[in-house]
Amino acid sequence: MAGETLRFKLPAIRILENEHQYLSFLMADWHAIVLNFENNQYEEQEARKEFKRLRQLLVEFIEPLKNHTEKEEQFFFPLLGQYIGYEQGPIMSIEEEHQEIDAYIGHFLHHTLPKMDTFSVEKMKEIVQDAGEAFEVLTVHFVKEETVLFPMAEKVMKAVDEDHLYEQLNTVII
Template identity: 70%
Template sequence: MRVLENEHRYLSFLMAEWHAIILWFEQEKLDEAEAHNQLKELRRLIIEFIEPLKNHTEKEETHFFPLLGTYIGFEQGPLVGIQEEHEEIDGYIGHFLHHTRGDLNALSVADMKAVVKDAAEAFEVLTVHFVKEETVLFTMAENLMKAADQDALFEKLNTLIT
């Protein structure tokens, strides 16, 4: 579980970079030219964030969730909710990227503020999601999984996400 927790720390570090831009957009009065620059930077940072996030998520969905599911079930409970959150996160990021493709200079400040809300939602869901995984799923795994299963899981998860 420490491998996945460490990945959460790294992903949270990357998220903090783009969250600062989200917070910048919450100001009352924004300079339109600077807002365009900030939006371009936000898009760049989120695009860079996608690969490590996808690699982390794939490790969880391919190795961790199936093994934990053999202990706690697959049909209901925390595993189902966590997997739904993966889809929700993908949706917010995808929606943000969809609405920021093309000429960003054509967007008004109001349009930029509206589209940045998708990135803000992705940040919020991810933040809570990491806490849920660490406090619920990882604790369950440590308490329920046999040592041999934990060792085998470690071998599969101990890879880089970058």
């Protein structure tokens, strides 16, 4: 993460790219716990503690993620859609991934609410899979946006739209 530079030239796209880097930084913390569960690194007491920590990290992750995806859905996708079409193709599939990510995180949080202190290590490991799936989808999602949508936006957008988009996106997600 340290030393990563932004690849895109348009200020509006750089904002989104920078947010991806920040979200990826946050994801690394909770993904490390997911990997430890997958690799059977925890005894019961430590598993319970890390399971609760994973839940807390995901709860803290939701707000910046939501703020980021809302900016994309409210401003970036509709504007890019005016250039490349909206109802099919890359924008539609990217938006569907936003819903898939929400579903995985929501499913994890839903199943961690009741009786967390009574879960076996195996049950925790099973529930943690949702967080692992969210990480996988998010990682691929960011790559798709950065290799397909962002370059496309830089190619097709007119300066007036670039400036307007920058004004709309220039807000913090935390």
